[in-house]
């Protein structure tokens with residue numbers, strides 16, 4: 001047969017190609033997108049929402065474990081290193097855990113030898129982490145910080161509370177969002193991130209924190225998505241990024257509390273959230289400092305149900 005050798009040659013080529021593909025499979029992924037040029041001064045980026053604890057709104061299941069795992073360990077150099085035994089889950093879970101206690105402790109500087117972490121956690125379907133109980137025994141404070149997940153009646157989402165009924169995460173006074181699921185990034189979390197991120201569904205109303213004037217909208221859309229920039233009456237610049245809708249235009253005057261837009265998932269954002277950023281000249285301002293914060297407390301009539309839930313959660317931690 002004249003074309004007899006064709007088949008073996010094709011076969012050899014196919015094997016060679018497969019070997020080549022196997023050998024190159026470990027090649028590095030393509031470069032990530034460049035940082036946002038205009039959202040912030042040099043060295044800062046407005047980025048996608050980082051991993052967040054994802055509480056589910058469903059009532060607590062009857063089964064005690066329900067996928068919850070507990071981890072307890074003495075602190076090793078840093079929170080991230082301490083969570084290293086959890087392997088691939090470690091880094092992101094460490095970040096979600098640490099954010100619960102930043103209100104009371106500097107989770108980098110104040111982490112001391114002899115401290116101890118304890119967490120009851122589970123992965124969520126969307127590759128995030130949920131925390132039922134978290135404790136941090138702090139040598140610096142001389143006490144143990146704790147957080148229990150609880151869905152306060154009337155709230156849209158669960159939050160984390162101390163055993164005495166005070167909420168663990170603080171809330172901004174005159175917040176741009178009246179409601180949000182949780183804060184997923186604080187200014188002090190990462191030096192490269194210039195704002196505060198709030199995880200919240202698309203369409204959540206965004207309020208002007210002070211009287212001011214709209215200086216620009218929808219600039220640098222590839223990264224910021226739809227955005228609003230306000231110059232507040234005291235000269236501060238406020239930016240609201242990744243919006244769904246902008247309800248104001250440049251030159252508009254806005255009053256404190258006015259709805260200026262709605263949150264979204266536009267631009268370089270991987271999940272619905274609001275990026276809120278404050279600047280005075282070339283200096284980034286921490287919204288916690290500018291706004292001041294409040295800490296909620298459960299009403300007395302909610303305490304019996306809360307105490308029962310804490311007891312249930314304690315059993316998860318004990319196993």
Ligand SMILES: [Zn+2]
Pocket residue numbers: 046047048185193195196197274275276
């Ligand atoms: Zn952000």
